[in-house]
Amino acid sequence: MNRLSYRLIAFLCLLRCVVYGQTNYELNSGWQCRPIAQVKEAGTTISNLSYSLTNWQPAVVPGTVLTTMLANKQIADPFYGMNNKHIPDIYQTGRDYYTYWFVKEFTENANAGEQVWLNFRGINYSCDVFLNGHKLTDKPHTGMFLRKTFNITPFLQKGGKNRLAVIVYPPDPVGNPNGGQGGDGTIARNVAHQYVAGWDWIQPIRDRNTGIWDKVIVEKTGAVQLKNPHVVTLVPGKRHPDGPQQPATIRVSAELENPTATKQTGTLTYTLDGRTVTKSVNINARSSVTVDLPALTLTNPKLWWPHGYGQQPLYPMTIQFKTASGTTSDVEKLLVGVREIQTEWNSTTRSRQILVNGQKVFIKGGNWIISDAMLRFSPERYDAEIRFHRDMNLNLLRIWGGALSERPEFYQSCDKYGLLVMQDFWGSGDCNGRWVDPMKKDDQWARRKYPDDHTLFLTSAIDQIKMIRNHASLAMWCGGNEITLPQDIMTPLRDTILPRLDGTRWFIDYSNSDDMSFNFLGGNGDGPYGIQPVRKFWEYRTWPFNSEVGSVGVGDYESLERFLPKENLVAPQYSADRKRAKVDSVWDYHKYIGYDGAFAPYGEATDARDFGRKAQLVNYDQYRGLMEGFSAHMWDWYTGTIIWKTQNPWTALRGQMYDYYLDPNACLYGLHNGSEPLHIMFNPVDSMVMVANNTFSYHRDMMMVIKVYDMAGKDSTLTQVFSEIGPTLVRPYVPIGRTVRSLARDKGAFLSLKLLDLDKKPISENLYWLPDANGTYSGLQQMAKAPVQISTRLVSIEKLEVTLTNPAGSPVAFFNRLSLLDPQTKKRLLPVFYSDNYVSVLPGEKKTVVIDYTPTANSPLVSVEGWNVPEQTVSIGK
Structure with a gap:
């Protein structure tokens, strides 16, 4: 789905009230707002129907001040180019600049025996509420993570027409966005999200997300x-x-x-x-x-x-x-969802392992920040993002502590797609004092006591636990990111509140606690982060339940041009001598993390388009290798790993399997391959072919077929043997190192691994591209074109099959990206879900990809473009 489509959906949402049933409805349209500097009257006056709202502007609710300003074209899109840099920051303007009145008129009355309730699911940071000339709050309601309900039955107008007025105040303090993690750290004195003052993956959110950011619901009940x-x-x-x-x-x-x-x-x-x-x-x-x-x-x-x-x-x-x-x-x-979560200590790995319904589950997870940095949430976007994680073959998401407790709609999608959730509470070692940090205003002793109001933190925790505890996907609570909460918060939370309100889930005191994963390495212990030699994921032993490990994640050219101005679409140029890259200023502003020398074996990028193309090769190899390396050591080195990170809520150039606009890159499909439940793989350290079985089933009578293809497409069979594997195991089968190295010596080669069932149908397939004796992909740089044929078949109104056929005698049709295009603009339709992508087709074989999408007025086009396959665009049914 492109930006225009999202804006259309947002506009349509503003035109209607979502009805939950006969007794509940959401107030999500017809709101008006005005900054406090332009309003002199009190709330008791503003909330009277007689008060004129002339010159008030439309407001986005749920939303923030910035989302309203963006909708009213008062600011440019903060996610594009350098626009965010030019929006006034609250630290310089003062809090009044982003303090706003929000007003909504609605029709409601209470019949005899009825009660009417006004429910706020999230306001950042404090507010006073007025209805029909009455002040409903005796003191400001405070706390980003604290729901608030008012019984408004006595205050409704007899005629049924009512006016609601809410004044929303920003956090206090707002924090200095000085470039540190969470800026100067003082944003954490509030019970609120910390990333809004800036982090290493996002620029500061200028209003700190002040506003009525979550749903406002009117509910009618009986007595x-x-x-x-x-x-x-x-x-x-x-x-x-x-x-x-x-x-x-x-x-x-x-x-x-x-x-x-x-x-x-x-x-x-x-x-x-x-x-x-x-x-x-x-x-x-x-x-x-x-x-x-x-x-x-x-x-x-x-x-x-x-x-x-x-x-x-x-x-x-x-x-x-x-x-x-x-x-x-x-x-x-x-x-x-009927299930039970348990944990037990694995004395071999010295870490916890998770059990579901009595069965141990090897955790393959991703760190989740937030769906949208400006809090523009929707069930549709949640569903798409969680579905992407399901398609990565992951089974857990960790909600990072510098953000928020996710919305119920997030958990509904996790319930639907089978993603366990580890929910952090709201703290981070960066802001809350774990390390000496010259960017922070206060010393560690002061930051260790954040937030200022511990009672508010506990009250908010109680409320949020009640909000999400019924979801089957919720598996773990975590005190905070890389640090424990203050003792007078953590002790009652752990020992009293959670046992009383839940009592069924594991509580981890902090995200890399020894209770989760014994830190035998010393230091911080998690990671590694950034680009790695693939073999490192196999041979370097990190934490036995690693809460953060990851690599790169830049999208291709079409992704980059959505938020980088044309004049800034300049590929970074890496210097091996200086061990650093020359990076465009806009790339740098969007937190580009370098690929270092990873492009050199493929040939340095000639321009931004070539950069995006080669980045996908690196992306795929990195994340396939990451998950294969951890899976190769499950139950002896590891009980789980959680990737840092799988998505960005802003247009950052790092750590993402799909971009902000929901366009997947090759990271997603490298994980899709490397994380598949039953998976054949090649260990680059000892040259062993292995199989990982992340299922509860015993797999028998599998034919293992191992071949090597040269750059012309000629194959050599190394072995073909029946094999079997028990449940939740990984095991080595056959070493092939000397033979493979010999066949790849001159120009490199392709290593094809397959598991076939008794009907000769693939159960698991894997294709590696191997370098030559010098460590370069010289053969890839000289590959002949593969004459791939494309056919499509419409399975249903929302599902399409695309088959790629590579004739015998051809070279491997390598690394083909499939896209669904708008027939008019020729731009990708988003979001679209592919059963696989960046696929390769061996000579004489075919591969079918199933595409799920939302139907459009005009039939979309299918685009296929590969490393050695020129782009082809075909109509559905052709």
Whole structure:
């Protein structure tokens, strides 16, 4: 999906109110705003319908001040070029510059017996709220991660027309964006996200994301409101994904609030899998109560598993409170994944290992920052991003502590696609004092006590735990990024709050804690970061459960030109003598991380387009090698690894498997290959062909076929043998080093590894490009063209098959990028999902790629371009 499409969706969202049902709806259109400097009246006056809103401007809610300014064309896109540099920063302007009034009129009234509630899911950083001339807050509501609910029943107008006014104040302090990690660190004195003052992967967010950044919902109930249901699923024993299951236990509780002056009686009920559980309840006037319902035994349950290990069934659950007269007062609907998370210590690796439903799972994860640095969230974007991670064959995402607790829609997508989640709380070693840092305003002793308000932190943590705890994907809580929280925060959080409100998940005190992964290396221990010789991922032993390890991630030319002005599309020029690259200033502003000498074996880039093309070869090789190297040592060196990082919420030139505009690069498909559940691979250190089995199944009768192809396409079979492998194992099979080196000596070669089933169909395929005796890819630089033929078949309105055929006698058709194009602009449609990409086709063979996409008015075109395959564009059905 391109930028224009996103803007269209945003505009359409502003035109409507999303209706959740008969009793809930979101206030997400028709908001108006004005900076505080232009408003002299009090909120009690502004919230009166008689107050004129002439000269007020449209506002984006949910959104921030900057998203409103961008929508009103008062600033240029902060994600393009150097635009962000020219937006006034709050540190220089003062907080009033980004302090705004937001006003919304809506129609609502309360009939007899009804209660009307106004729910804010996130405001940054503090606010006062007014409705129809009444101030609803007795003091400013404060905290980015604290929901707030008002019972507005007494304040609604009899005629039904109402005006809501909210004044939103920025964080205090706002932090000096001096180029440090989190700027001068003082942004962390707030209970808020820290990256907004700048980090090594993003420039500062100029308003620090001040605004009503998350949903505003009006809810109507009867006399009793049902809140914060809690569902726990217990799955004893060691289970398998297939076949009949022993019973599981479901435990449910919920909070009930009675705001009325009379005692309420009734029944709390939930329904799951056709079974109903009920409990009678009495709630005193103006009070709340937490109700535990009787446990439910679920026979032969459909269990939820992480991606690669099983399916992700979700049970619909309805929870409701009915009054004694039988009237439904309030209803909540959930999707429940039945699973249980456990951990145990692996004494061999000296690290924790994760178990799901009694089975150990090798963690292949990615570090997630945030979906959008300006907090422009949507279920559609969440779904696309999590689907990309599923397509990388990952099974966990870690939510980094310098950002936020993710939104429920994020977890819904993780539930759907089978991604476990490790959720950090809001702290980072950079801002919170782990290291001496001359960029920081305060010393380590002062920073170690951040944030200023510990009570607010704990209150916010309680609230956020209740918000997301029901998701099957949520597997771990983590105190903070690379540092523990202050003891008077961590101790009650670990020992009291989490056991009381959850009690089913592992709590890690910080992201690289010895409790997670024993640091036998000394120092920081995680990494390595940046470009590495591929063999290093195989031979260098790092932390046994590595929370951060990664490499590069620049997209191709079409990705770069979305946010780099034409005059700045200049490829970095690396100097081997100086061991550094000459980098364009805009690339540098967008946090380019260097490829160093990685291009030299392919020939240095001639221009930005050639740079993007060769970068993909490096990207693919780096991330395939990373995950293969860790998988090769699972259960003896490692119990898991988490890549730093898999996505960027800004147009940064580092650490991403797809760009901000949701265009995947070869990193994604290198991971897709190297992380596949059953995978054949080549160890570059000892030249051994190995198989990694990240499934619970025993794989038998697999034919292992190992061939080498020269640059003309002539093949030599090294071996062909039947093999087998047990569940969750990795094992070596055959050394091929001397033969491979001999065949690759002159011009390099291609090493083809295949696992075939008894019907000769591929189970796993892998193709390596090997250098010549000098370590260069001289043969790749001279390859003849491959006459690839392309055919397409429309499977459904949203699914397309593309088959690439390489005739016998041809060279390998190497590294082909498939794209779906808009027929008018010839630009890529985004997001689009490919079953594989950057694919190579051996001589005399064919390869089919399945493409999922959102249908457009005009039938899209298919583009194929490879290393030695000139670009071809074909129509669907041709």
